[in-house]
Every structure is written in structure tokens, then in C-alpha cells.
Amino acid sequence: MRLTSQLLAALAAFSALPAAAQEGLEIIGKPEEGGLGFQPAVTELMRDIVWLDNMVLIIITAISLFVTALMAFAIVRFNRRANPEPAKFTHNSPIEVAWTIIPIVVLVFIGAFSLPVLFKQQEIPEGEINIKVTGYQWYWGYEYTDHEFGFESFLIGEGKVLNDEVVAELEAAGYTRDEFLLATDTAVVVPVNKTVVMTVTGADVIHAWTIPAFGVKQDAVPGRLAQLWFKAEKEGVYFGQCSELCGKDHAYMPITVKVVSEEAYDAWLKGAIDEYAGDPSTLPDAVKLASAE
The missing domain is CATH 1.10.287.90 (Helix Hairpins)
Structure with missing residues (x-):
């Protein structure tokens, strides 16, 4: 499944599939060397x-x-x-x-x-976009519940060492070596100025989903459902990481969110539905088990 996700990410980058939804986006929310303050506030x-x-x-x-x-x-x-x-x-x-x-x-x-x-x-408002987030050791699964499709998101650079092969993977996905340990092969894509509600849970141990530029952080606890919400006001690419110690690869469990225009989101959504919704194997493991039951 992980290999499939990596191949799909590379294919999307090279063939400009609608599901890429990245062209022209500024990378805004990420750690900066020597930075002392918060990341730019976009919510x-x-x-x-x-x-x-x-x-x-x-x-x-x-x-x-x-x-x-x-x-x-x-x-x-x-x-x-x-x-x-x-x-x-x-x-x-x-x-x-x-x-x-x-x-x-x-x-x-x-x-x-x-x-x-x-x-x-x-106080969770009514969501215009609803996404279920599941934390695994050590990656994230996302299900767009309004459209009944899902995918898994892994760190780009499985070996966790920055070498020429990993740089090539990053560049193929539209990133640079500066985004090593931050970028994922598949990103969450949401439209700008829309209320996004995320339902967060864990599949094995406690994780935590967070995007600092959005001001959101929620523990992903196995057997429990919790929610967070945000409304991003600026298009761009934003990074976060698992914020609850969850095992040996806790540091290699990044989060990538792309905030795009409504038109770009509609195009991405159509491509994502075509790419994922017809294939149950693209759904996160918890969703596949629920479907089997």
C-alpha cells in the first residue's frame, strides 16, 4: 500500500493530474531555521x-x-x-x-x-468539508466522508536519510530538499475560506494531529473520536507533525495540508474521486475493515 502511494505521488507530479493540486502554491507554514516566533497565522x-x-x-x-x-x-x-x-x-x-x-x-x-x-x-461549527483522520504507526490515513474516498499519507524518503534518491522523490512531488522530513507523498487538500471539520482518532497508540499555522492540535486516541476545525484564509502549503510521542518513528510522521482555490479544489476533488473512490484498497485500513463488516 505504501509503495502504491509513492508511485501515485510520483505519477501525479510528472503527469499533472488534477489530484496534484499544488502548482503555484507558496510554502507558508513550515519551521524556519533560527525562527523564534509563531508560524504565520492564517486562521x-x-x-x-x-x-x-x-x-x-x-x-x-x-x-x-x-x-x-x-x-x-x-x-x-x-x-x-x-x-x-x-x-x-x-x-x-x-x-x-x-x-x-x-x-x-x-x-x-x-x-x-x-x-x-x-x-x-x-465549539465545532457545521463543516463545509468533513475529513476523518486516523493516526497509525507511523503515518496518517484520511477519509473525505462527504465523498466516500480515502488515502494514506507517508513521509517522502522512507529511509529517513537525505540522499540523491530522496531529493529526486521530493522534486518529483514538487518540493525541495528543504522540505525533507516535512513533506508527504499525498497531502490533504482543502479549499480556502471554507470551514473544515476533522474527526480525529488513532488506530494503535495515541498520536496528535496538528498544523501550527492553523492553531489546531488534537490528540488521536484509539477507540475515541475527537474533532477540530479551521478555516484557512490564505492559499499555500502548510506542514505539521505528530505531536504525541507514539513510538520509534514518531519524528517521521509529518502532515501536509494544501489550501487551494475553490476552483482548484473542485478539480482536485474530481480527480481524487476518480483515483481513489472506485478502489477500496486506497482507503485507510480502519475504513477498509469497516467496509468489510
């Missing part, structure tokens, strides 16, 4: 996370500076030379009340802004 969810992070950073910076200033004042004002006779009191009620109430106020203030951000992530 409302991620913009909320970035805003919340910046707000909390301001608050904790102010608290850290205030505490540092108090410590410096105490060191200067109450050292042995400046204060040879230490005070004998054991407590100060106003200060004790203040250092109890002020942190409570700060935490309530942060919570008043962070909880709505969390609730927005967990």
Missing part, C-alpha cells in the same frame, strides 16, 4: 492564540520587572550595612492581603480572555 483561531500570547507576555514581563525591582530594593535597603538592626515583626497584614488579592485579579483577568479563545476552538 482566526491562530490569530487569537498569537494575540493572547502577546497579551500574557506583556503581563508576565511587567510582573517579572516589578519583582526584580522589589528584590533590588530589598537588597539595597535592607542589607547588613544599610540596616544593621533588623526589624522584629513577623508579618504585615496589608502586604499579605495584597499579595493574595493581586495575583487572583491577574489570573481572573487572563482567564477572562483565554477561556473564550479555548471555547472557540472547542
Whole structure:
């Protein structure tokens, strides 16, 4: 099955099949060497996370500076030379009340802004595109439930070593050597500005599906169904990786999502249905078992 997926990816790259849906797409969401901040935010969810992070950073910076200033004042004002006779009191009620109430106020203030951000992530809207995601050791299976087809997605470069053969595979799929360990042979394709709802589960151990630029992360737990949603606002290629330690090849379980125009998505969808829907062997293993039952 894995060999079949690799051959189909290479064939799509060389023959420009509609299922490729990659031509002209900018690679936006990926790790950058020396990067310190977040990846570009391309969803409302991620913009909320970035805003919340910046707000909390301001608050904790102010608290850290205030505490540092108090410590410096105490060191200067109450050292042995400046204060040879230490005070004998054991407590100060106003200060004790203040250092109890002020942190409570700060935490309530942060919570008043962070909880709505969390609730927005967990309140799943009606999906315009619905995809079931299944985590396996160590690859992903995707089923477009609205159209009853599915496929599996593997790391490009089975040997996990960057050599000429792997570079050729990457270039055949439309990537460069910089996308090694990030690119997959088959990508999730979704239209821009459409609400995508993903139902996430695991087939063997706990995995986690995440795309940092979308601000989404959901554990894939065997025997349970969980959901996430996003609405990508910019066309491009976005990368993620399994974010739950799941075994020896955890680091080699990338995720590739291509956000395309609605016209390109319709063309890809037609090609994907023709390519996958008529062949049950292209469905993820869990789907094949369900079909057999």
C-alpha cells in the first residue's frame, strides 16, 4: 500500500493530474531555521492564540520587572550595612492581603480572555468539508466522508536519510530538499475560506494531529473520536507533525495540508474521486475493515 502511494505521488507530479493540486502554491507554514516566533497565522483561531500570547507576555514581563525591582530594593535597603538592626515583626497584614488579592485579579483577568479563545476552538461549527483522520504507526490515513474516498499519507524518503534518491522523490512531488522530513507523498487538500471539520482518532497508540499555522492540535486516541476545525484564509502549503510521542518513528510522521482555490479544489476533488473512490484498497485500513463488516 505504501509503495502504491509513492508511485501515485510520483505519477501525479510528472503527469499533472488534477489530484496534484499544488502548482503555484507558496510554502507558508513550515519551521524556519533560527525562527523564534509563531508560524504565520492564517486562521482566526491562530490569530487569537498569537494575540493572547502577546497579551500574557506583556503581563508576565511587567510582573517579572516589578519583582526584580522589589528584590533590588530589598537588597539595597535592607542589607547588613544599610540596616544593621533588623526589624522584629513577623508579618504585615496589608502586604499579605495584597499579595493574595493581586495575583487572583491577574489570573481572573487572563482567564477572562483565554477561556473564550479555548471555547472557540472547542465549539465545532457545521463543516463545509468533513475529513476523518486516523493516526497509525507511523503515518496518517484520511477519509473525505462527504465523498466516500480515502488515502494514506507517508513521509517522502522512507529511509529517513537525505540522499540523491530522496531529493529526486521530493522534486518529483514538487518540493525541495528543504522540505525533507516535512513533506508527504499525498497531502490533504482543502479549499480556502471554507470551514473544515476533522474527526480525529488513532488506530494503535495515541498520536496528535496538528498544523501550527492553523492553531489546531488534537490528540488521536484509539477507540475515541475527537474533532477540530479551521478555516484557512490564505492559499499555500502548510506542514505539521505528530505531536504525541507514539513510538520509534514518531519524528517521521509529518502532515501536509494544501489550501487551494475553490476552483482548484473542485478539480482536485474530481480527480481524487476518480483515483481513489472506485478502489477500496486506497482507503485507510480502519475504513477498509469497516467496509468489510
